[in-house]
Amino acid sequence: MRSSDREPLSGIRVLDLCRVVSGPFATMQLGDLGADIVKIEDPRHGDESRRYGPPFVAGESAYFLSVNRNKRSCAIDLKSAAGRDAVLGLASVADVVIENFRPGTLDKWGLGFEVLRLKKPDIILCSISGFGRTGRDAERPGYDLILQGESGVMDITGDPDGPPTKVGTSIADLVTGLYASQSVLAALMRRERSGEGGRVDVSMLDAMASLLTFNAGMYFASGESPKRRGNVHPTISPYEPFEVRDGWINVGVANDKFWTSFCAVIGRSDLLDDARFETAPRRAANRDALVAILSPIFASNSRAEWLQALASAGIPCGAIKTVGEVCETAQLTERGMIQTVRHPVVGDVRFIARPTRFEDEPPRPSTAPPILGEHTREVLSEWLGWTNERLERLASEGAFGDVGKKFVPPSMSIP
Structure with missing residues (x-):
């Protein structure tokens, strides 16, 4: 004992x-x-x-x-x-x-x-x-x-x-x-x-x-049950996983400040002038179009390359790890x-x-x-x-x- x-x-x-x-x-x-x-x-x-x-x-x-x-x-x-x-x-x-x-x-x-x-x-x-x-x-x-x-x-x-x-x-x-x-x-x-x-x-x-927290709150406010959303957030985008060359990563562009930095990292500052994506609500409303643009960009580089580039710009991101990777990760050790x-x-x-x-x-x-x-x-x-x-x-x-x-x-x- x-x-x-x-x-x-x-x-x-x-x-x-x-x-x-x-x-x-x-x-x-x-x-x-x-x-x-x-x-x-x-x-x-x-x-x-x-x-x-x-x-x-x-x-x-x-x-x-x-x-x-x-x-x-x-x-x-x-x-x-x-x-x-x-x-x-x-x-x-x-x-x-x-x-x-x-x-x-x-x-x-x-x-x-x-x-x-x-x-x-x-x-x-x-x-x-x-x-x-x-x-x-x-x-x-x-x-x-x-x-x-x-x-x-x-x-x-x-x-x-x-x-x-x-x-x-x-x-x-x-x-x-x-x-x-x-x-x-x-x-x-x-x-x-x-x-x-x-x-x-x-x-x-x-x-x-x-x-259920905000999901219950959405029902109590509207009378409608929230639907399955997969890996996407109801009000934020891009805030979801993306497939990269050798695995998957999560990216959390949770506000307009991050959006500006994010566009610079991916080499698409032109998106800042796209009316579909100029605010967080508009990015969420036009998620499908945004993901269609971002998916091939993310597929072009490795997990390590993207995580380093995004983290260097202060953008929330992380690998989607296997259980084995988590159990051996240096941070926990x-x-x-x-x-x-x-x-x-x-x-x-x-x-x-x-x-x-x-x-x-x-x-x-x-x-x-x-x-x-x-x-x-x-x-x-x-x-x-x-x-x-x-x-x-x-x-x-x-x-x-x-x-x-x-x-x-x-x-x-x-x-």
């Missing part, structure tokens, strides 16, 4: 009853900030994401490894009486419990908020679900793809003449996880002032709908954002560290994502003071699984 008084959340204990992405991403944010995260997993299979792949590295899922650093794993059977008592014991000494089961599941297991609050009056329970704890859709299961569609985000993503398109990462899971961690921090601050805990309800639908930890099974595991820093210090070293049940005895002994004899007795009762049991991936991967 990491231990440093310099971490913002040092001393905060979080009981993590989450699986897959949204909840684990939330607790990873808190772990990155120094909280002690204890992850409760089913002794038989662990977090479902341990089976997501390929790729698997030495039997460990790259998917699981990506969202579970800075945590300790306890393999405890929540459905057994002994396991339930163990979790209630851990909750009684925790500051926060986070879960992302379907609403009502914890109540069914005897681990609901009212029970937790009897054990720890100032406990904070954060519940993550697809559609929230209330409303007509509360019982519906929520997965990232489903919520990308239900939130309207897919309908405004993609080519205007193509189908609705999902975002290339699990944006619904991830933004919900960020909101959950933010909400937990706010609840901790409230408890610091009032001494009261409470429950936090974070809905994936609510989280994704909040991202120089800022300490690419970290390596030693995993007991996989060996070296690399990941992108937390993006926040304090006093300009880079993120501190992390601990490796845990093996299933790796810390069961350690945590029960440390948090609850349980003796080896008691641990052995509970193990014989089936309360928790083998310590550090290695998962063997199935022959068929899970999409």
